[in-house]
Amino acid sequence: MEKQELFDTVEAERSWLEDLSQSIWADPEVALQEYDSAEKLQDALREEGFEVETGVAGMDTAFIARYGEGDPVVGTMGEFDALPGMSQQATAEREPVEEGAPGHGCGHNLFGVGSLAAAVAVKRAIECGDAEGTVVYAGTPAEEAGGGKVYMVRDGVFDDVDAVVSWHPGWNNAPGKGSCLAVDSFEFRFEGETAHAAASPESGRSALDGVQLLGTGIEYMREHVPQAARIHYVVTDGGDAANIVPGEAAMECLVRAPDRAEVERISEWVKDAAEGAALMSGTELEATKTSGMYGVLPNHELGDVIRENMADAEFTLTEDQAQFASELKETLENPSYGRVQPEHREAAAEAAMFTQPIDAPDEGKTGSYSTDTGDVSWNVPVGRFTAATWPPGTPAHSWQAVAAGKELGTAGMLFAGKTIAGALYDLLTDEDRLARATGEFTQRKGDREYESPLPDDADPYELVDR
Numbered sequence: 001m002e003k004q005e006l007f008d009t010v011e012a013e014r015s016w017l018e019d020l021s022q023s024i025w026a027d028p029e030v031a032l033q034e035y036d037s038a039e040k041l042q043d044a045l046r047e048e049g050f051e052v053e054t055g056v057a058g059m060d061t062a063f064i065a066r067y068g069e070g071d072p073v074v075g076t077m078g079e080f081d082a083l084p085g086m087s088q089q090a091t092a093e094r095e096p097v098e099e100g101a102p103g104h105g106c107g108h109n110l111f112g113v114g115s116l117a118a119a120v121a122v123k124r125a126i127e128c129g130d131a132e133g134t135v136v137y138a139g140t141p142a143e144e145a146g147g148g149k150v151y152m153v154r155d156g157v158f159d160d161v162d163a164v165v166s167w168h169p170g171w172n173n174a175p176g177k178g179s180c181l182a183v184d185s186f187e188f189r190f191e192g193e194t195a196h197a198a199a200s201p202e203s204g205r206s207a208l209d210g211v212q213l214l215g216t217g218i219e220y221m222r223e224h225v226p227q228a229a230r231i232h233y234v235v236t237d238g239g240d241a242a243n244i245v246p247g248e249a250a251m252e253c254l255v256r257a258p259d260r261a262e263v264e265r266i267s268e269w270v271k272d273a274a275e276g277a278a279l280m281s282g283t284e285l286e287a288t289k290t291s292g293m294y295g296v297l298p299n300h301e302l303g304d305v306i307r308e309n310m311a312d313a314e315f316t317l318t319e320d321q322a323q324f325a326s327e328l329k330e331t332l333e334n335p336s337y338g339r340v341q342p343e344h345r346e347a348a349a350e351a352a353m354f355t356q357p358i359d360a361p362d363e364g365k366t367g368s369y370s371t372d373t374g375d376v377s378w379n380v381p382v383g384r385f386t387a388a389t390w391p392p393g394t395p396a397h398s399w400q401a402v403a404a405g406k407e408l409g410t411a412g413m414l415f416a417g418k419t420i421a422g423a424l425y426d427l428l429t430d431e432d433r434l435a436r437a438t439g440e441f442t443q444r445k446g447d448r449e450y451e452s453p454l455p456d457d458a459d460p461y462e463l464v465d466r
């Protein structure tokens with residue numbers, strides 16, 4: 001099969017793929033509530049002859065779809081959860097569909113369907129005997145809250161997969177070769193004694209004092225952790241009324257750093273500080289680790305496979321889409337182009353859609369974010385990229401991103417589908433390529449063992465409720 005045939009398959013299926021994405025966009029469901037969205041994706045995959053296993057890793061909306069037999073096993077991932085409060089119509093002005101309702105502010109409707117387009121195209125290649133092996137589509141819920149993939153990794157979902165190629169909506173077409181921050185999250189709950197705050201404060205012990213002393217301790221720690229580390233917190237419970245000494249108070253705290261071991265070291269220090277805060281305030285501490293993630297282990301070989309396929313896959317934008325893109329772009333108050341290399345910033349600033357593929361802008365860099373793809377990347381070589389689904393400079397989680405996600409974004413979605421299809425096809429048909437990706441993975445990982453950063457009794461549903 002020529003690569004072009006694979007791309008043509010995606011084009012030929014354009015109409016129902018766009019409908020599928022739009023129907024998920026129109027019914028946005030937040031983390032672990034994505035019942036309809038997951039079902040729509042599963043139905044489409046079953047229709048194509050994929051074997052679908054639902055409810056994996058203890059999550060109703062997590063699923064795995066497989067087609068084919070034997071090795072190699074190549075995979076892609078699809079997210080489909082929406083964000084709370086981000087409801088927005090597909091218009092070039094701020095206009096919610098329903099005030100306060102969820103919306104697809106991160107383009108996950110496109111994400112889920114773009115990857116599905118690729119899985120379907122690769123399946124067709126296997127079906128007609130042009131490629132041998134298995135293609136896997138992992139339906140990964142709750143990216144925006146809790147990180148469903150970490151649970152799927154712990155459940156062994158990726159154990160037999162040889163390589164994964166995945167993407168994320170964005171405003172440029174570029175492979176990712178960078179890393180990001182590993183993270184641990186905690187809840188620190190202090191228990192004191194309530195008392196009348198004016199009449200008998202000597203009988204009280206303030207749980208809020210515990211929280212505040214911990215916060216102060218963290219501020220002093222900042223100077224002594226590596227530059228790239230991040231520690232941030234909010235007070236989730238600070239008491240009920242000012243005339244009552246707070247008997248209960250709680251802090252949610254995140255610790256991030258490029259290196260997983262560094263996160264664990266800093267986390268231990270924060271826990272010590274919490275114990276110190278409890279001692280100082282005469283309160284009891286309950287420290288609970290709620291979640292954790294690895295940073296991304298990059299794979300340059302897969303980045304190169306992606307980049308080559310981007311060069312061949314066509315990005316088609318209709319006139320209506322281009323028109324809407326320029327209207328939407330006008331509404332951006334502070335577009336930022338810092339994400340791409342300096343030499344591309346002018347072109348990005350001028351374009352309504354920045355469709356020209358570029359080289360990895362993040363090679364050798366560590367982004368200040370965390371993603372549950374990190375855990376996948378420590379278990380199987382993962383290639384990542386962004387595709388242009390909204391106008392250059394548009395931040396994710398903005399109303400413009402939601403507005404673009406309905407129709408405009410399907411252009412980048414199909415481009416992503418072609419790119420992933422081409423990359424997975426290369427990995428199925430070119431043994432050396434796959435071996436190089438695996439070799440790089442083994443070498444980068446070195447002797448570091450992956451250990452699930454989740455607490456033993458972690459329950460994804462509890463995490464989302466927090």
Ligand SMILES: [Zn+2]
Pocket residue numbers: 106107108143168
């Ligand atoms: Zn996202």
